[in-house]
Amino acid sequence: MTETTQKQTHGFQAEVKQLLQLMIHSLYSNKEIFLRELISNASDAADKLRFLALSDSSLYGNEGDLRVRVSLDEAAKTITISDNGIGMTRDEVISHLGTIAKSGTKEFFSQLSGDQSKDSKLIGQFGVGFYSAFIVADKVTVRTLKAGAAPDSAVEWESAGEGDYTLASADKTSRGTEIVLHLRDGEGEFLSKWKVESIITKYSDHISIPVEMWEEGTAEREEDGEKIPATEGHWKAVNKATALWMRDKSEVSDDEYQEFYKHISHDWTEPLSWSHNKVEGNTNYTSLLYVPKKAPFDLWNRDARHGLKLYVQRVFIMDDAEQFMPSYLRFIKGVLDSSDLPLNVSREILQDTKVTQSLRKGCTSRVLKMLEKMAKAEDQTEYQSFWDEFGQVLKEGPAEDHANKESIAKLLRFSSTHVDTAVQSVGLEAYVSRMKEGQDEIYFLVGDSFEAAQHSPHLEVFRKKGLEVLLLSDRIDEWLMQHLTEFDGKKLRSVAKGGLDLSKLDDEDTKKAQEESEKQFAGVAERFKTALGDQVKDVKVSHRLTDSPACVVTDEFDMSTQMIKLMESVGQKVPEVKPIFELNPEHQLVRHIADVQDEAQFKQWAEVLFEQALLAERGSLKNPATFVSRLNSLLLSLAK
Ligand SMILES: Nc1ncnc2c1ncn2[C@@H]1O[C@H](COP(=O)(O)OP(=O)(O)OP(=O)(O)O)[C@@H](O)[C@H]1O
Numbered sequence: 001m002t003e004t005t006q007k008q009t010h011g012f013q014a015e016v017k018q019l020l021q022l023m024i025h026s027l028y029s030n031k032e033i034f035l036r037e038l039i040s041n042a043s044d045a046a047d048k049l050r051f052l053a054l055s056d057s058s059l060y061g062n063e064g065d066l067r068v069r070v071s072l073d074e075a076a077k078t079i080t081i082s083d084n085g086i087g088m089t090r091d092e093v094i095s096h097l098g099t100i101a102k103s104g105t106k107e108f109f110s111q112l113s114g115d116q117s118k119d120s121k122l123i124g125q126f127g128v129g130f131y132s133a134f135i136v137a138d139k140v141t142v143r144t145l146k147a148g149a150a151p152d153s154a155v156e157w158e159s160a161g162e163g164d165y166t167l168a169s170a171d172k173t174s175r176g177t178e179i180v181l182h183l184r185d186g187e188g189e190f191l192s193k194w195k196v197e198s199i200i201t202k203y204s205d206h207i208s209i210p211v212e213m214w215e216e217g218t219a220e221r222e223e224d225g226e227k228i229p230a231t232e233g234h235w236k237a238v239n240k241a242t243a244l245w246m247r248d249k250s251e252v253s254d255d256e257y258q259e260f261y262k263h264i265s266h267d268w269t270e271p272l273s274w275s276h277n278k279v280e281g282n283t284n285y286t287s288l289l290y291v292p293k294k295a296p297f298d299l300w301n302r303d304a305r306h307g308l309k310l311y312v313q314r315v316f317i318m319d320d321a322e323q324f325m326p327s328y329l330r331f332i333k334g335v336l337d338s339s340d341l342p343l344n345v346s347r348e349i350l351q352d353t354k355v356t357q358s359l360r361k362g363c364t365s366r367v368l369k370m371l372e373k374m375a376k377a378e379d380q381t382e383y384q385s386f387w388d389e390f391g392q393v394l395k396e397g398p399a400e401d402h403a404n405k406e407s408i409a410k411l412l413r414f415s416s417t418h419v420d421t422a423v424q425s426v427g428l429e430a431y432v433s434r435m436k437e438g439q440d441e442i443y444f445l446v447g448d449s450f451e452a453a454q455h456s457p458h459l460e461v462f463r464k465k466g467l468e469v470l471l472l473s474d475r476i477d478e479w480l481m482q483h484l485t486e487f488d489g490k491k492l493r494s495v496a497k498g499g500l501d502l503s504k505l506d507d508e509d510t511k512k513a514q515e516e517s518e519k520q521f522a523g524v525a526e527r528f529k530t531a532l533g534d535q536v537k538d539v540k541v542s543h544r545l546t547d548s549p550a551c552v553v554t555d556e557f558d559m560s561t562q563m564i565k566l567m568e569s570v571g572q573k574v575p576e577v578k579p580i581f582e583l584n585p586e587h588q589l590v591r592h593i594a595d596v597q598d599e600a601q602f603k604q605w606a607e608v609l610f611e612q613a614l615l616a617e618r619g620s621l622k623n624p625a626t627f628v629s630r631l632n633s634l635l636l637s638l639a640k
Contacts, residue, residue, distance in 0.1 A: 007168040012159075013099040015109050016131065020161050022112070022119055023128045027135050031187075033268075034132040035070070035196070036203035038081045038179055040263045041130060042068040043207045045085025045177060047316030049147050052086065054315065054343050059147045061175060067210045069235060070200065074191050082178035087146040090155045090167065097130060097142065097157055098165060108297045126297055129266065134161035136190060137181035143170040144177040197238050206244035206260040208314070210237035243314050245288040245335050249276050261290045264309050265333040269293045272386055274334075275370040283358045289334035289367055291374075295389045299331060306330040308363070311337040312345060323350045324360045328396040328408075329367050331389075336363065368407050375411055375427070384425060387413045391424060395476045399483040409487050412480075414470040415450055417459060422450040426470065428487045434468055438505045441493045444470035446477050446562040448619050457548035457616060458495045464546050465505060469495055478562040496617070498580045499556035500544060514543055521585045524594045531599075531606040532581065542582035549587040550613045552579035561618055579617075581610055601637075608634060 012020075027033065046066040053059045068083045088096060095101060102108075108126055112119045133140045138160055145154040154172035159165030172178065189195050193213065200211050217233040244252060244260045261271040271290040278286045289308075298304035307322030307330075314337060325332055340355045350356050371394075374383045387394075397408035409428055416426040418434065431442055443462060447453030453471040462469045472481070485492055493500070503511055518541045529539040537555060545551060554560055558577045559567075567574045583590050593605040611627045621627055 007166050009164050009166050010094065010098055011164045015100050015105050016098065017163060018109055018112070019100065019126075019128065020131055020134055023131060024135055024161075026119065027128070027132065031135045032190075032199045033203065034135050034137075034181075035081070035190075035199050036259075036262070037129050037132045039068055039070075039200070039204045039207060039211055040266075042081060042083035042085060042177070043209055043263070045083050045087070046209050048086040049084075049175075051316055051318075052147065056148070059175075063175065067212055067235075067237075068207070069212045069214075070196060070238075071214055072191050072193060072196065077183045077188070077191065078180050079183065079190050079196070080178060080180045082176065084174065084176035085147075087149070087176050088144045088155070089146045089149060089153070092146070093142070093144060093155050093157050093167065102126075102298070107301070111297070131161075133179065133181050136183055136187045137161070138184045139182035141180040141182070142177065143172045143180075145170075145172045145175050147175045200238045202255075203259050204263075205239045206256050206263065207239055208241060208243040210241040211239045212237050243311075243337070245276065245286050245337060246314065252276070257288075260288075261292075261333065264335060265290065265292065267292055267294070267296070267333070271333075272382060273370055273374060275366050277366055279362060283338070283340055283355065283362065285336060285338040285340065285359060285362065287334060287336050287363055287366060289332055289363060289370070291367075291370065291386060291390075292331060292333060293385070293389070295331060299390075299393065308332075308334050308336045310341075310345075311335060312341050312343050313337070313339050315343060317341075317343070317345060318347065321347075321350065323347075323356050324363050325367075326360070326364055326397070326401050328393055328400050329364065331393060332367055364401070364404065368404060368411070371411050372407065380425070384413075384423075387424060392474055392476060395474065395480045398480060405484070406487070409484060412484075414444075414472060415453075416468055416470045417454075417463065418468045420454065431468060431470065432488055432490065435490075436465075436467060436505065439467060440504070441491045442470070442487060443467060443493055443495050444472055444481065445495045446472045446481065446560065448562075448565075449473050452619065456496070457545055457551045457613075458553070460546040460548060461502065461544040462495060465502065467502075467505070475566070478560065478566050482563070494560060495544070496553055496560065497556050497558075498540075498553045500553075502543065514541075517541060517585050521583070521594075524585075524590075525583065527594075527602065528581065528583065528606050531603040532610055535578070535610065536581045537578040539581045539583065542584050544582065545584035545587070548584060548613075548616075549589045550581060550583050550609050552581055552610075552613045552617050555580055565618070579614070581613065583609075604630060604634060 046068070049059060050066065063084050066084060068081065071080045071082075073080070140159055140161065142157040143154060144157075145151065151173045152169070154170040156168045156170035157165055183190060197213060200213075204211055212235040215234055215236040218231050220230040221228050244256060257274055257276070258270045261274065262268065270293060272293045274288065274290045276288045296304070305320040306325070307320040308324050309319055310317045310321035310324070321336070322330070324336055336359065338355070338359060371386070374386060377383060391413060394408065394411060398405050401408065412428060413424045414426050415422055415424050416431065418426060428442065445453050445456055445458055447456055450471060450473045453473050459469055481492065481494070506514070521541050525539045525541060529536065532539070542551065554577055559574065564574050564577060585591070589609070593602065593609065596602045596605060608627070608630050611621055611630070615621055615627070
């Protein structure tokens with residue numbers, strides 16, 4: 001009997017109510033996972049206790065064997081999950097079981113559309129944990145006593161999963177947490193021992209502490225003339241109860257790896273891939289690293305937790321040990337168990353030790369190898385789906401990790417003129433294999449959007465010559481290209497910059513013709529230069545245009561247009577960069593302007609042509625009204 005006193009009612013945080021509603025609807029067809037979630041929490045609670053007991057073994061009291069027990073009560077229609085882990089104080093109960101303490105929760109809920117089928121997919125990324133109890137229960141009672149706390153401080157939390165919950169004291173005297181689910185009508189299947197055992201084996205076999213169920217005693221009996229003695233009722237482990245990552249690879253099934261992933265990542269979906277390794281030598285560790293299928297909702301949240309679950313000789317030390325993964329691989333989930341770190345290791349100690357560095361190096365190269373394998377597979381579906389989810393993060397790699405720059409570069413995927421669709425599916429190796437004879441650079445263009453890049457006048461000559469250009473338009477791309485200057489010994493060159501020299505790819509006749517046209521056009525270029533004054537750095541004859549009359553480029557070592565925009569968008573002051581104005585002498589409009597004798601009218605034409613080119617390049621003008629009125633007056637003069 002539980003004696004409760006001073007019952008108080010508390011309201012759930014608004015997001016909890018939303019989560020509960022959404023979850024009950026979304027997960028109805030997969031309701032048995034509540035057991036996985038609660039056992040997973042119980043196992044975490046045991047890990048946390050074991051960790052604290054490293055410095056205070058008295059916390060174990062007289063109960064050193066950590067375990068989870070699942071019991072069924074057919075008459076009361078309840079299923080109870082109890083652990084002897086760390087337990088919770090009253091304050092912890094309020095904050096853990098009444099609110100959602102994840103960073104980015106508000107943003108997550110604001111993304112929900114109200115359309116249940118769409119939202120139910122998002123819920124998987126969010127993880128529901130404890131609240132999943134309400135999928136099958138119409139009332140949940142939690143009794144908990146924190147390890148080391150006074151026995152009279154036990155707390156009882158109870159809720160019907162609607163708007164509120166009650167808190168009272170409980171008479172629980174043993175350490176840990178007990179969760180009683182009062183099953184909804186129609187959920188009787190969870191009272192079957194066989195069913196519950198099979199769910200535990202399916203989802204929680206990998207849990208490293210025993211998950212026990214009560215085994216009834218049997219009376220003495222005779223079988224085939226042999227006397228079989230009576231047995232007493234006892235708790236019996238249903239799962240394997242060994243740390244999965246310590247088992248031999250050949251003994252672990254894919255299902256087990258997948259369930260283990262869900263346990264450590266709080267993700268619903270199966271992982272895309274994993275890599276399990278035991279390393280012995282200078283450093284000794286076991287790592288089990290997973291690539292998730294879907295990006296978590298808070299991938300871009302700066303405060304979001306990431307990193308590996310750290311164990312030292314199978315003792316859990318901490319979650320989210322971010323020291324072992326570079327930031328560009330922050331989506332990787334997994335476990336690292338090292339025997340080279342001391343048991344009392346703290347985040348501070350981890351910061352910059354040699355061991356941390358070598359573990360990080362090892363884990364990073366494991367992940368890169370795993371991705372490389374996926375990237376090389378004949379069927380690219382898996383890698384493409386990885387890239388679509390995490391490519392943007394991986395693009396931070398070349399700037400962050402110089403040592404692995406070349407391997408990261410091989411993993412990058414871009415859109416390109418070869419495929420001419422927005423899908424980022426072209427790797428640098430594939431690009432290089434298609435390079436034309438005489439081509440010794442890799443060409444790219446960064447634009448505001450894929451469409452802007454795809455239709456940029458800068459591409460005209462490349463299309464004409466059949467030279468492939470990578471088309472980049474992600475926010476991070478300009479930053480990436482600042483750091484990725486070479487691949488496979490070939491320079492990466494922006495086609496929107498000055499100093500572009502394709503002459504090696506031209507035959508002698510074309511070269512001659514170009515030189516000739518430059519000579520002939522020198523005077524006209526000079527006139528344009530005078531007309532535009534200090535708005536331009538230079539005016540040149542263009543060899544990159546076929547259909548457009550003119551374009552602007554930035555000088556080879558000046559900041560690119562996209563970089564300027566990027567810096568301006570984050571409020572940085574950017575030095576003024578004057579463009580080089582390039583003219584296409586073959587274009588009819590340019591020829592027409594070249595023949596205009598009236599200097600005032602020539603200037604007007606020059607300005608319009610220049611501003612047009614600026615508009616095509618930058619997507620906007622500093623003074624659009626002047627441009628419009630200039631254009632109108634020209635149109636008017638033509639209409640007369
Ligand atoms: N059996 C338990 N013993 C001790 N603390 C628990 C137990 N179950 C839950 N908690 C506490 O409640 C918190 C919230 O649990 P919940 O399952 O909702 O989220 P989570 O496990 O942190 O993450 P997720 O929602 O992704 O599963 C846990 O982080 C833990 O601190």
